[in-house]
Amino acid sequence: MVLAMLPALPVMAWVLAFILIPMVFMAVFSLWRYHDFDLQPVWNLDNYRAVVQQPVYARVMLRTLRIAFLVTIGCVALAYPFAYFLARRVHRWRGVLIILVMIPFWTSFLVRTYAWMGILAANGVVNSGLRGLGVIDQPIQLLYTVGAVVIAGIYLFLPFAVLSIYTSLEKLGASLEEAAMDLGAGPWTTFRRVTFPLSLAGIQAAVIFVFVPTLGLFVTPALLGGANATMIGNLQVTIFKNSLDFALGSAVSFVVLAIALATVALLGRSVDLERVYAGGVGQVGRTLGAVGRGGMGLFRAYAALVYLFLFLPVIFLILFSFSSAAGSVFPPPGYSLRWYGEALDDPWLMNSVQNSLLIAVLAAVIAVVLAAPGAYAIVRYRFPGRGLLRQALIVPLIIPSIMLGFGLLLLFNALKIDLSIVTVLVGHVTYVLPYAFFVIAAQQYGFDRSLEEAAMDLGADRLTTFRLVTLPLMVPGLVAAGLFAFTLSLDEFIITFLLTATTQTLPLYVWGMLRTIVSPTVNAVATLIVVASFVFVGGVLLIQMLVRRRVPAGGVETEVAASAGLAP
Amino acid sequence: MTDDGRSALSSPPDLELREVSKRFGHVVALDAVSLLIERGEFLTLLGPSGCGKTTTLRIVAGFEYQTAGSVRIRGESVDGVPPYRRNANTVFQNYALFPHLNVFDNVAFGLRVKGLPVTERRRAVGQALEQVRLSGLETRRPHELSGGQQQRVALARALVNRPAILLLDEPLGALDLKLRKEMQLELKRVHREVGITFIYVTHDQEEALTMSDRIAVMNAGRVVQLGSPKEIYRQPRTPFVANFVGVSNLLEGVVCARRDGMATVALPGGWRFEKPCSEPPAPDQKVLVAVRPEDVRIGGAGGELPGEIEDVIYLGSRVTLVVRLAGGAVIHAEDAASRTAEAYGVGDRVHVGWDGGDCVIFDHASGRLVS
Numbered sequence: 022m023v024l025a026m027l028p029a030l031p032v033m034a035w036v037l038a039f040i041l042i043p044m045v046f047m048a049v050f051s052l053w054r055y056h057d058f059d060l061q062p063v064w065n066l067d068n069y070r071a072v073v074q075q076p077v078y079a080r081v082m083l084r085t086l087r088i089a090f091l092v093t094i095g096c097v098a099l100a101y102p103f104a105y106f107l108a109r110r111v112h113r114w115r116g117v118l119i120i121l122v123m124i125p126f127w128t129s130f131l132v133r134t135y136a137w138m139g140i141l142a143a144n145g146v147v148n149s150g151l152r153g154l155g156v157i158d159q160p161i162q163l164l165y166t167v168g169a170v171v172i173a174g175i176y177l178f179l180p181f182a183v184l185s186i187y188t189s190l191e192k193l194g195a196s197l198e199e200a201a202m203d204l205g206a207g208p209w210t211t212f213r214r215v216t217f218p219l220s221l222a223g224i225q226a227a228v229i230f231v232f233v234p235t236l237g238l239f240v241t242p243a244l245l246g247g248a249n250a251t252m253i254g255n256l257q258v259t260i261f262k263n264s265l266d267f268a269l270g271s272a273v274s275f276v277v278l279a280i281a282l283a284t285v286a287l288l289g290r291s292v293d294l295e296r297v298y299a300g301g302v303g304q305v306g307r308t309l310g311a312v313g314r315g316g317m318g319l320f321r322a323y324a325a326l327v328y329l330f331l332f333l334p335v336i337f338l339i340l341f342s343f344s345s346a347a348g349s350v351f352p353p354p355g356y357s358l359r360w361y362g363e364a365l366d367d368p369w370l371m372n373s374v375q376n377s378l379l380i381a382v383l384a385a386v387i388a389v390v391l392a393a394p395g396a397y398a399i400v401r402y403r404f405p406g407r408g409l410l411r412q413a414l415i416v417p418l419i420i421p422s423i424m425l426g427f428g429l430l431l432l433f434n435a436l437k438i439d440l441s442i443v444t445v446l447v448g449h450v451t452y453v454l455p456y457a458f459f460v461i462a463a464q465q466y467g468f469d470r471s472l473e474e475a476a477m478d479l480g481a482d483r484l485t486t487f488r489l490v491t492l493p494l495m496v497p498g499l500v501a502a503g504l505f506a507f508t509l510s511l512d513e514f515i516i517t518f519l520l521t522a523t524t525q526t527l528p529l530y531v532w533g534m535l536r537t538i539v540s541p542t543v544n545a546v547a548t549l550i551v552v553a554s555f556v557f558v559g560g561v562l563l564i565q566m567l568v569r570r571r572v573p574a575g576g577v578e579t580e581v582a583a584s585a586g587l588a589p
Numbered sequence: 590m591t592d593d594g595r596s597a598l599s600s601p602p603d604l605e606l607r608e609v610s611k612r613f614g615h616v617v618a619l620d621a622v623s624l625l626i627e628r629g630e631f632l633t634l635l636g637p638s639g640c641g642k643t644t645t646l647r648i649v650a651g652f653e654y655q656t657a658g659s660v661r662i663r664g665e666s667v668d669g670v671p672p673y674r675r676n677a678n679t680v681f682q683n684y685a686l687f688p689h690l691n692v693f694d695n696v697a698f699g700l701r702v703k704g705l706p707v708t709e710r711r712r713a714v715g716q717a718l719e720q721v722r723l724s725g726l727e728t729r730r731p732h733e734l735s736g737g738q739q740q741r742v743a744l745a746r747a748l749v750n751r752p753a754i755l756l757l758d759e760p761l762g763a764l765d766l767k768l769r770k771e772m773q774l775e776l777k778r779v780h781r782e783v784g785i786t787f788i789y790v791t792h793d794q795e796e797a798l799t800m801s802d803r804i805a806v807m808n809a810g811r812v813v814q815l816g817s818p819k820e821i822y823r824q825p826r827t828p829f830v831a832n833f834v835g836v837s838n839l840l841e842g843v844v845c846a847r848r849d850g851m852a853t854v855a856l857p858g859g860w861r862f863e864k865p866c867s868e869p870p871a872p873d874q875k876v877l878v879a880v881r882p883e884d885v886r887i888g889g890a891g892g893e894l895p896g897e898i899e900d901v902i903y904l905g906s907r908v909t910l911v912v913r914l915a916g917g918a919v920i921h922a923e924d925a926a927s928r929t930a931e932a933y934g935v936g937d938r939v940h941v942g943w944d945g946g947d948c949v950i951f952d953h954a955s956g957r958l959v960s
Contacts, residue, residue, distance in 0.1 A: 469683070471685040472687060474650075474672065474679075474681070475685035475686075475687070475746075477651075477671065478672050478677075478679045479698050479702060480673045480674075481698070481699075481702040482671070485673075485702055489698070489701075489702070490687060493689045494688070494689055
């Protein structure tokens with residue numbers, strides 16, 4: 022029993038040190054007093070009182086909830102018919118269509134948010150278009166409104182909703198609907214009585230995956246909402262980074278945490294979160310070759326609109342990067358490559374790329390090394406702390422990742438550890454660890470244990486069995502987990518932002534550009550990021566397709582799921 | 590085998606289970622099972638799901654350890670010995686072929702682990718693949734093979750190690766009927782050729798009858814009867830065996846008279862028949878009469894059990910008549926599909942009966958064999 026715990030010890034230690042203990046710190050600090058730039062162990066509830074009573078906090082909190090609510094409604098409403106279309110009406114191209122939904126995941130979160138600036142700006146795509154059509158004379162205020170944040174939020178999180186609902190519909194299969202029709206239910210009755218009730222779990226998952234990360238938004242309201250749409254994330258960053266009132270910041274964090282966990286507790290019971298995360302998109306490959314029956318015209322048109330919504334912002338961004346104008350003017354007055362020249366001339370760009378790659382590689386390797394033995398043990402053995410480990414690893418998946426950053430910031434501050442590239446790395450490992458863990462665990466759950474029995478039956482002792490059978494069959498899962506962790510780390514912004522001293526990663530570099538010089542150079546950099554991530558993901562998919570011919574079952578599917586990057 | 594003393598002297602039995610029990614918590618999966626299996630025998634463990642047959646196999650393989658009793662392979666105790674140090678190999682139900690290895694490497698796995706030199710390995714694998722008629726597929730991956738081919742790889746992978754015992758866990762379960770029939774004959778052939786002891790687990794009674802030297806019928810964690818297919822089929826020792834192996838008509842009756850080596854049994858319809866018994870039961874004892882459909886006589890004449898034909902099931906070479914007796918019981922009678930048998934129609938009134946020697950009778954209360 023205790024021996025079985027050994028492989029899980031490293032990951033347990035990491036989870037304890039960098040997830041659980043920071044939470045405890047946060048809980049304790051939220052009940053202390055901040056005075057004279059110092060935390061004093063005077064137990065009180067003033068911080069919570071402030072959150073509820075001070076109009077600033079209450080207003081921002083309510084606004085955050087309203088935005089999260091609207092984004093969630095928008096996502097589910099848009100996603101359901103689309104997911105239904107994918108799961109029921111499409112056959113031949115389903116795999117490709119799903120990969121298309123996932124593509125935005127592989128593009129920088131920051132870049133995708135920024136893309137909306139060019140669309141919503143006073144001289145952006147929408148205003149220019151409407152003016153061109155003669156609908157308006159003066160540009161209308163689109164940017165720096167709550168509406169802008171909501172639209173961008175829907176855009177950013179729509180793929181989560183689509184994939185969650187699609188998974189439940191796909192799992193449901195068509196035969197139950199056929200049975201209902203066979204028993205005399207018309208299409209509408211079938212949908213109402215059979216399809217919809219059985220896809221509720223998917224909707225609940227979608228709500229969790231959209232609502233919770235929206236609660237923790239920081240970049241989106243900062244770029245698109247301005248002073249009119251400050252969200253709780255912005256407020257928290259201000260408190261933690263500027264006023265350093267960790268007591269108040271902890272209290273605010275705990276309130277948000279409570280809302281997030283309550284949402285999950287309310288909706289998550291029927292949702293197998295591990296499965297959704299680790300295996301949700303496993304169907305992709307299997308359905309790639311399926312034969313088609315064709316879709317309905319209306320659904321097709323709708324699906325085309327959703328794809329436009331998903332891709333247009335990035336397409337405009339690329340267009341602007343070749344514009345000769347010194348701003349996101351639509352349509353571009355002329356075309357040039359000058360912004361690329363300027364972008365590549367900046368030595369800080371290369372420096373930040375190097376940092377990003379270094380941190381991503383290290384974070385991925387450390388996460389896999391920690392997670393693999395732990396996942397191996399948790400699937401096979403019962404040991405003390407097994408349940409707690411699983412719970413503790415699920416928590417970071419269902420709370421806004423900004424919370425992990427605050428927790429670690431508190432920890433490092435309390436231990437008087439100076440922020441540096443090391444603290445950034447710790448933050449990244451903590452952030453990607455649960456994803457790596459569950460990707461490996463999912464593959465291990467799918468592992469046919471009789472293969473190990475067969476090896477032992479043929480004379481291989483435990484170590485030989487592990488070396489010749491278990492490990493080789495684990496490799497696809499490890500690679501998938503590593504790639505997943507790598508992509509997540511490359512794109513990570515908020516934790517880096519909170520935990521860095523002077524180290525700049527690529528997202529921080531882009532953020533810096535957005536905050537200081539408003540120059541189209543950023544369009545060029547963003548386009549380069551998009552292209553680079555496409556090349557990377559395309560390469561991974563290509564390798565997968567080649568590997569698929571050689572290794573069946575488990576591995577590849579997990580890898581596709583991983584590449585889907587179900588990550589906020 | 591007739592001379593116990595001699596066989597014990599020449600070599601110990603390949604497998605001996607002595608009072609082996611297995612408990613999972615409060616559930617008793619195996620209840621004091623004892624078995625003795627001679628070298629080269631084809632023994633089938635037959636029974637419904639949950640009867641303990643797979644547990645028995647897994648205990649012999651070493652994947653599970655018994656909670657009581659002992660297991661000996663070729664006279665040596667293997668209690669507590671892990672699977673990789675046992676002289677037994679398994680053909681798994683789902684084949685458990687290593688997906689990352691090709692056919693050759695799968696078959697060579699055991700030899701490689703043992704550290705056999707490459708040339709010998711190559712020769713042995715080639716031979717094993719030839720034996721299962723898969724030569725030429727060495728470089729294929731398992732998923733590129735059909736179900737039947739995977740099955741053969743699994744067989745070759747186990748056989749190549751020349752184990753004392755080959756354990757087969759419902760190995761044909763995943764195949765379709767036609768392929769299953771083919772593989773049954775194939776397995777018999779391989780068994781004859783290699784002369785290794787086969788222990789075969791199945792819930793398919795027909796498969797058990799076709800393939801085995803002996804069958805151990807299991808139920809609820811016990812071996813209820815051990816014997817040749819013919820013994821099991823003709824002389825079932827309990828109503829369970831009579832019903833599980835093949836089809837049996839079971840009818841209640843009463844012993845009404847007895848004399849030397851003979852009991853007279855009366856059935857509800859008023860028909861009496863004489864049954865030869867070594868120890869005839871007491872008069873007035875209630876009994877269960879088990880009779881095979883093919884032993885049931887059908888005729889229009891009186892004296893036997895009267896009834897009405899309820900259904901005629903045409904089976905190609907044979908015809909089954911479902912007859913409802915006057916007392917309400919139903920009897921299946923099977924006959925070769927001759928003109929006479931085919932002439933019967935639903936609703937016809939007939940009489941059914943059998944020879945006392947063609948049935949077995951059990952004590953009604955205890956289910957013990959009395960004939």
